[in-house]
Amino acid sequence: MSNQPQFSENTHTDRLTEAAAALGYEIVDIAGFLDLVEEHAHAQRKGLDVLDARATDMVRANSDMREAVQTMAENTGETSQDVKSSAQLVRSTGDKTRNVAEWVQSLAERTASISDTLSAVKSNNQQIASIAMQVNTLAINAKIEAARAGEAGRGFAVVAEAINSLSQKTRGAAVEISDNIETLTEWIAVLGKESSGVASEAAHVLENAGGTDDALGRIEASIVSANTQAQRISEETDRMQTAMQDFTPALQSIGSAVKSTTAGIEKTHKRVLNLIDTSETIVQSTAMLGGASVDTPFIQRVQSIAHDLSQQMAAAVDSGEISMSQLFDQNYKLVPGSNPEQYLTSFTNLIDGLLPPLQEPVLDIDAKVVFCAAVDRNGYLPTHNRKFSHPPSKDPVWNMANCRNRRIFDDRVGLKAGQNTEPFLLQVYRRDMGGGAFKMMKDLSAPIVVRGKHWGGLRLAYTF
Known part of the structure; x- marks a missing residue:
């Protein structure tokens, strides 16, 4: 033997x-x-x-x-x-x-x-x-x-x-x-x-x-x-x-x-x-x-939320609350005086209403979770977690960390998360903590599809 x-x-x-x-x-x-x-x-x-x-x-x-x-x-x-x-x-x-x-x-x-x-x-x-x-x-x-x-x-x-x-x-x-x-x-x-x-x-x-x-x-x-x-x-x-x-x-x-x-x-x-x-x-x-890996529970959770959000967005279109053209609007209008720059689109208000009940509970599933938010194919993030969605102040440095909603994150990780059409995408990146310090992060995303059309992706970021 x-x-x-x-x-x-x-x-x-x-x-x-x-x-x-x-x-x-x-x-x-x-x-x-x-x-x-x-x-x-x-x-x-x-x-x-x-x-x-x-x-x-x-x-x-x-x-x-x-x-x-x-x-x-x-x-x-x-x-x-x-x-x-x-x-x-x-x-x-x-x-x-x-x-x-x-x-x-x-x-x-x-x-x-x-x-x-x-x-x-x-x-x-x-x-x-x-x-x-x-x-x-x-x-x-x-x-x-x-x-x-x-x-x-x-x-x-x-x-x-x-x-x-x-x-x-x-x-x-x-x-x-x-x-x-x-x-x-x-x-x-x-x-x-x-x-x-x-x-x-x-x-x-x-x-x-x-x-x-x-x-x-x-x-x-x-x-x-x-x-x-x-x-x-x-x-x-x-x-x-x-x-x-x-x-x-x-x-x-x-x-x-x-x-x-x-x-x-x-x-x-x-x-x-x-x-x-x-x-x-x-x-x-x-x-x-x-x-199986430590990421498996997160993968399952992000896919579930992305599926629920896709269905709710489709329901809003079916009810006439928003049209498909409005839902896929890419005419980003700059919010006057915002620093860093924030934008509004035809679907911003709809996502503000749909996403918080889905994304806020995710912050409590594990202490490693940093944020959960949806981005469209261009990296536009209309609705962030409440802790990152404070009213802007006159201090752009403070705004950079605390007013992250309605921003466009078109970096490599943000764009790949919004443009991925695979069942999920797990990315690893270094988050700049300032002062020359970096922290290794994982960015897990799943595609959001409405009536067969790819809208963007749901992002879930957490530490190692």
């Missing part, structure tokens, strides 16, 4: 079902990781594209700067030569200006000396005029005495007349000299005032001459320093140009590698998504073969 354990067909099917579910879990977890890797790869690729563009801009800008600096170096070199020549010219002019200033100051001193001499001459001339007047008086007296002496005094009269005539001429010359001295004195006085002003300015020029020389020296030194720095900048831009020329090919090589890696990740991601579809098919097939 064989010691090998004996397994029934159902046992093998159950083990296959569990293995398929475990495989689906692992594949979805890997797919989620690839989602992040692909997202990061795309972000890196975009970053590298921007970096490559900026590097190209830097090379171009550095080239322009290099040309500008070289031009500046040439200009500062020419300017340095011009400044040196100008400084020499200004210094030469300054030397001549100082000589003129010194001459003007000496002229002012000599003018003052001339004024003193003229004053002395004027005083002497006044003495001469006074003596001439005295001589004239004496001559007049001599003529009077000669007239009294008669014939004997005739010779004296002639002499006295000559002396009188000479004194008159001397007095006239003295007056004329006095007038000329007055005119010359006035002219010398005016010249003295002007030369005094010019001498003051000349003194100011002499005082500032040293400062001007110092300023010219500083200007010359600054221009020489600027020229030296421009030469250094030109050398540094040459070095930067060489570095950028080496950097750009390396960056382009990295960019090519990232692009190649990103393309490989995208292909791998697509293949993993195909694996998810395959694992879902395996789970469904094993379940249909009679394999």
Whole structure:
């Protein structure tokens, strides 16, 4: 008798079902990781594209700067030569200006000396005029005495007349000299005032001459320093140009590698998504073969609710409460001011009335159940569980978690749930919990069919 354990067909099917579910879990977890890797790869690729563009801009800008600096170096070199020549010219002019200033100051001193001499001459001339007047008086007296002496005094009269005539001429010359001295004195006085002003300015020029020389020296030194720095900048831009020329090919090589890696990740991601579809098919097939698993009670429950909802929707059409065209309306009208966006259709009110009595009790069958809701073929979810159907607030973050009714969930899981026509569809996905945390979830759905026409699917989500 064989010691090998004996397994029934159902046992093998159950083990296959569990293995398929475990495989689906692992594949979805890997797919989620690839989602992040692909997202990061795309972000890196975009970053590298921007970096490559900026590097190209830097090379171009550095080239322009290099040309500008070289031009500046040439200009500062020419300017340095011009400044040196100008400084020499200004210094030469300054030397001549100082000589003129010194001459003007000496002229002012000599003018003052001339004024003193003229004053002395004027005083002497006044003495001469006074003596001439005295001589004239004496001559007049001599003529009077000669007239009294008669014939004997005739010779004296002639002499006295000559002396009188000479004194008159001397007095006239003295007056004329006095007038000329007055005119010359006035002219010398005016010249003295002007030369005094010019001498003051000349003194100011002499005082500032040293400062001007110092300023010219500083200007010359600054221009020489600027020229030296421009030469250094030109050398540094040459070095930067060489570095950028080496950097750009390396960056382009990295960019090519990232692009190649990103393309490989995208292909791998697509293949993993195909694996998810395959694992879902395996789970469904094993379940249909009679394999029992932890999902079996949920499968039976979601199929039952989907069947009941299909019948109630058909009854509403039969009673005239809604038409088939209204029931399958895809004209989603945006609710004004909603954030995230919510929509209304012709069948929203009908589902609001039919679904709560069917979906709310499901939340109590197991603590792992997160939600139960129906979506149409486009992922539109008109009526959610009450805990996810609060009136919207002004906070979009709060609304995102608490106002999930009347939203369109057209992600991969939502669309597949709404478009599946198999007896059921079991999907595994990672639910984003925020802050980089994820939680593995199962999304079980069954098709909703009204009068033979596929409307959508009933979704039942629960944790592992």
